[in-house]
Amino acid sequence: MSLLLETLTTGDRITFICTGLLGLGVLALLSRPKVVAAEDGVTVTNLTTTRRLDWAQIVRVNLRSGDAWVHLDLSDGTSLPAMGIQPGIARDRAIADARALRALVEAHGTGHSAT
Structure with a gap:
């Protein structure tokens, strides 16, 4: 040595x-990537950015077959990747997390969601 x-x-x-x-x-x-839901909204932390969203800003939660992570369709017409929910790491867990986020969006916001 x-x-x-x-x-x-x-x-x-x-x-x-x-x-x-x-x-x-x-x-x-x-x-770094994570998605944190709170009473007043969601914080999405991706590789280099963090964005805070009110529930009403989220129109749809998307996790389609083949997607690397969840995408949030926003009320301003844009889409935000939520890299904290990735089916490649643990598919069943990612689907459950996407469904839970969808339920929270429906309960707190005005959006419509699809998994």
Whole structure:
């Protein structure tokens, strides 16, 4: 082990450290996505952004076959990906979470939802 450390140049060591930090940064980004429902709305955290929505802003909750994650159709005509609900990780859990979010949208908002 010490022979390997002796043969590494300063540049090699910096490269190893930077590669490790880059890997940790990617893992930190991948661990961020979540969807948090509260009495007054939903907070959607994706890789680099967080958006707070009132219930009335959500028109539809979509999780179609083949989708990588849930999409929220919004009252302004746009769609917001909700990467915190991903069927690729745990399909049954994602379907249950999408249905629960749909029920909350229907109970609190004015939207219509489809899973």
